Amino acid sequence: MEILQVEYSLVCTRRVAGLQAISLRVLRSVTGVRQVAVDPVGAREGNWVYTVCGSAARYAAGDYEVLTDLTIGGIIDHWEIEEPGTSG
Amino acid sequence: MEILQVEYSLVCTRRVAGLQAISLRVLRSVTGVRQVAVDPVGAREGNWVYTVCGSAARYAAGDYEVLTDLTIGGIIDHWEIEEPGTSG
Amino acid sequence: MEILQVEYSLVCTRRVAGLQAISLRVLRSVTGVRQVAVDPVGAREGNWVYTVCGSAARYAAGDYEVLTDLTIGGIIDHWEIEEPGTSG
Amino acid sequence: MEILQVEYSLVCTRRVAGLQAISLRVLRSVTGVRQVAVDPVGAREGNWVYTVCGSAARYAAGDYEVLTDLTIGGIIDHWEIEEPGTSG
C-alpha cells in the first residue's frame, strides 16, 4: 500500500457508469506524482493516507461495483515528510 | 487512477479478437510517457482524463469481454499542468 | 496498454507447462526496457504494437490457460518514434 | 516479490472496514521508497522481508477479507544491503 497526501477533490462531470456520485481525491506522492483515488473514509486536504490498489480497491470502496483501482484505506495519524534516499 | 492527457486516436488494423471495433486513444502523462486506453466516455484531443487499470478497466469499458488493461474513467473538468516535484 | 516495438523472437527450451509451444517476442520500449510477450497477431520485427497486461493478457492470448502477463493486442499502423518528454 | 526492510509500525485510527485491527508495517526499499504492508509473520524493526502483492496478498494475510495489496511473505535470514547497479 502506498503512502500519499490528499491535495484536493476532483471534479469530473462526465464519468463512466460505475464511478458516478463517488467522492474522488487527487493524491500526491513524496516525489510529486499525482493519482486519483476513491475516498470512503472522509480524508481532508493535507492528510497523509495509505491507499489500496488492484481488485482490493473495489472491495475497500465498500461496493465491488465501484470501478476504482485505487482507494484510500486509512488516514495515518502522524507522518513526517521525508525525501526518499535521505534517511539512514 | 492515473491522470493523463488525450493525444489522438490510435489506428490498428490488425488486433486480437476482443479489441476489435473499440475506440482506442493514445494518452500522455505529465512526464511524457504514452499509453493506450479504451475510451467509453468520448474524450477529445487535449482533454485531461483519469484512467482505471487492472480488471476494473474491463468493467469500466462497459463490457467485460473487452480485453483492455486501461480505460478512461472520466474527463477532468479543470486541470492545471504542473511538472512533478515543483509544487509546494 | 503499453506501446512497444518488436525486436525478435525468444528461444526458451525449458519452460513451465502453460507456456509451451507459445510464440514469444522480445519487445522494447522507447526508453530501451525489454519485456517478453505472447504474440497472437503475428507481429514482425520492427512493428510497433500495444500490449495488454494482467489477467486480460491471458484472455487476449486466445486461451486462458496460457500463463502470460503480457500479450500483444494489436499492431499499430503508423507510429513515430519520439523520446518521452520532448513533445509539446 | 519485492525485498524490503521493516522501519516501524503504522498508527491509523481511521480505517476502512476490512483493514481494522490489522498489524501494519512501514517498509522501505533499498532506494528509500516507503510502502505499507500487512504483517502476518511478526517481523521486527530492521528485518529484511519479501512481500507478496496483488490478490495473493489477501490470501497471504491469512484471510481473504483483509483488504491489502501488500503482505509480508517471509523474513529473510541474511541480507546484505547493496545499492542497485553496483554488483558484478
Add this chain to the structure above:
Amino acid sequence: MEILQVEYSLVCTRRVAGLQAISLRVLRSVTGVRQVAVDPVGAREGNWVYTVCGSAARYAAGDYEVLTDLTIGGIIDHWEIEEPGTSG
C-alpha cells in the same frame, strides 16, 4: 514478462503458510533491481529467465495455493547483456 538473471537462492526460515517449502530465487534486472521469484523450472545461478507476474504467477507455480506474485516461466537459451537505451 520481465527478463531477469538468477543470482542465488533465498533462505527464509519464517514464512507465511502458502510459501513454505517452496524454492525461492533472488533475481536481478539489467538495472540492478532485485526481486524474489518462485522457481518451478530449476534455474541455476547466472541463468537468464523470464518471469510471470500477477495471478498467472500462481498458476505458473504449478499450484494455485502457492502465494507468489512472481514465478519463473522459462530459461532463455541465449541472452546478451545490454544496458537499456544503448541499442539501435
